[in-house]
Amino acid sequence: GAVVSQHPSRVICKSGTSVKIECRSLDFQATTMFWYRQFPKQSLMLMATSNEGSKATYEQGVEKDKFLINHASLTLSTLTVTSAHPEDSSFYICSADSVPQETQYFGPGTRLLVL
């Protein structure tokens, strides 16, 4: 199956700093990449949809200036959490699909803890 990687897997940072998370499709070119956030014992909440070379589409309630998404190539998307605060602590997961509207493959996730 298709492989999606994320880096880092875990990060601890101080309040006010920015954190960048990378999402890569390793063996396929991703038409679209998606970013989700998951709080403990809750569902996956879609944050934004990202296409290579264009601006990300953010879901309602997600601040685009706080969660910067850059989709540099067909295999790489990055999410930068700017000026992170403790309430941003969560499990961030990306997914990618190779064929539109078909299977989405998830990365292993990044656990962010903001102190």
Next chain:
Amino acid sequence: QQPVQSPQAVILREGEDAVINCSSSKALYSVHWYRQKHGEAPVFLMILLKGGEQKGHEKISASFNEKKQQSSLYLTASQLSYSGTYFCGTSSGNTGKLIFGQGTTLQVKP
């Protein structure tokens, strides 16, 4: 807009069967099923597309009733490895984005 899953939780003995349901208030293009173990990312199980179909994967199968805007996941002769939280993700359009249900926690005991 979030699809509703039922039941919220189920406990089984090894070898028993379970059904997890996913209902949407919106017309659906596709339904995706994933299983997530604690602390890990979701793992793809199967996708069902508009047109009403049933799919199988070993002892795990699913159906999609487009008219009723519902999908069901069937787990037969459950194994310990089936334990985890099952999510359905639904797509209503051609953007590919999925909206996930709240999850169903399945625990299989020896």
